[in-house]
Amino acid sequence: MSASQIPPILTNLTTGMLVGERIAESRRTVGDLVGYWSDPEAARQGGDALLYGTQTWMPAEDGVEGAILWGNTVLMPGSVGGEFFMTRGHWHEKLDRCEMCVTVSGSGLLVLMDESRNTWVEQMSPGSTHYVPGNLAHRTVNTGDEPLVFMCAWPADCGHNYGSILELGFGRRFFVGDQF
Amino acid sequence: MSASQIPPILTNLTTGMLVGERIAESRRTVGDLVGYWSDPEAARQGGDALLYGTQTWMPAEDGVEGAILWGNTVLMPGSVGGEFFMTRGHWHEKLDRCEMCVTVSGSGLLVLMDESRNTWVEQMSPGSTHYVPGNLAHRTVNTGDEPLVFMCAWPADCGHNYGSILELGFGRRFFVGDQF
Numbered sequence: 034m035s036a037s038q039i040p041p042i043l044t045n046l047t048t049g050m051l052v053g054e055r056i057a058e059s060r061r062t063v064g065d066l067v068g069y070w071s072d073p074e075a076a077r078q079g080g081d082a083l084l085y086g087t088q089t090w091m092p093a094e095d096g097v098e099g100a101i102l103w104g105n106t107v108l109m110p111g112s113v114g115g116e117f118f119m120t121r122g123h124w125h126e127k128l129d130r131c132e133m134c135v136t137v138s139g140s141g142l143l144v145l146m147d148e149s150r151n152t153w154v155e156q157m158s159p160g161s162t163h164y165v166p167g168n169l170a171h172r173t174v175n176t177g178d179e180p181l182v183f184m185c186a187w188p189a190d191c192g193h194n195y196g197s198i199l200e201l202g203f204g205r206r207f208f209v210g211d212q213f
Numbered sequence: 214m215s216a217s218q219i220p221p222i223l224t225n226l227t228t229g230m231l232v233g234e235r236i237a238e239s240r241r242t243v244g245d246l247v248g249y250w251s252d253p254e255a256a257r258q259g260g261d262a263l264l265y266g267t268q269t270w271m272p273a274e275d276g277v278e279g280a281i282l283w284g285n286t287v288l289m290p291g292s293v294g295g296e297f298f299m300t301r302g303h304w305h306e307k308l309d310r311c312e313m314c315v316t317v318s319g320s321g322l323l324v325l326m327d328e329s330r331n332t333w334v335e336q337m338s339p340g341s342t343h344y345v346p347g348n349l350a351h352r353t354v355n356t357g358d359e360p361l362v363f364m365c366a367w368p369a370d371c372g373h374n375y376g377s378i379l380e381l382g383f384g385r386r387f388f389v390g391d392q393f
Contacts, residue, residue, distance in 0.1 A: 101313045131273065
């Protein structure tokens with residue numbers, strides 16, 4: 034098999050799950066994000082609870098210009114100190130590299146923030162398809178009572194910057210009982 | 214609304230259809246591809262029959278570096294002079310720009326060809342997810358008896374080169390009754 038022959042994988046478009054070769058998996062617990070929550074002590078207490086899992090198909094290496102990576106996120110329902118379960122969120126290091134996401138199941142919010150910290154949301158529901166321009170930080174929040182499952186495609190060379198999110202957060206947090 | 218705020222669209226993950234703003238549509242008939250078939254005369258006779266339709270979501274302009282476009286193709290079942298219905302196929306002008314495709318329904322072939330005209334196929338069936346490295350020409354062929362529906366994501370700046378396919382074709386054609 035030459036480098037030009039990448040074995041296909043299977044994407045289950047009902048569940049969002051990927052099966053095949055070159056699939057990287059990760060999982061994060063509530064405690065893994067302790068510094069991201071408004072109530073870090075509550076996060077420490079809920080430490081081991083699964084927050085989200087991801088699968089990423091890597092037909093090319095991370096960082097390769099012109100390649101697209103494809104993966105899912107399963108963000109569990111729940112809250113920490115009243116704050117809905119969320120992903121860390123990130124900036125792209127290359128600020129012209131976009132991201133495209135399709136919701137498979139569940140309901141929630143795609144939170145977008147510009148460089149002036151203006152923050153707004155897009156509603157995520159089955160089939161909703163979102164475009165994140167490269168110059169916006171983005172995070173997802175599960176506001177429903179079932180897992181929020183979505184697929185994303187992104188340029189392999191976008192780079193990920195989590196640091197400033199840990200330090201400054203987004204311009205808005207999302208608590209149980211709020212209106213969005 | 215700023216340029217950073219692109220309205221989400223809906224992707225029906227069961228049918229592959231897109232609904233929303235900034236969606237470009239196209240359709241090709243058997244006759245539109247007259248020069249691509251092994252039997253151009255048969256293609257002229259079947260001229261008005263729908264061959265395939267596409268929808269492309271354009272959250273960014275074609276050609277923008279770092280942007281990803283997302284769209285579907287519905288390739289009808291059928292044959293022309295015994296040759297299975299197919300798309301034109303193309304090269305990317307930028308030979309490091311990949312393409313990623315997910316089959317929604319139907320069955321067929323993703324035909325890949327390198328610069329030495331070596332040609333091979335990947336089987337397409339529901340959920341099959343394919344990575345086309347940027348240096349390979351690619352075409353799809355519907356070998357089933359229902360529409361072959363698939364979604365693709367590609368870099369907006371990949372560029373499309375159809376000319377050499379019209380002139381030279383692929384290294385292999387796919388006829389009813391062949392084994393693939």
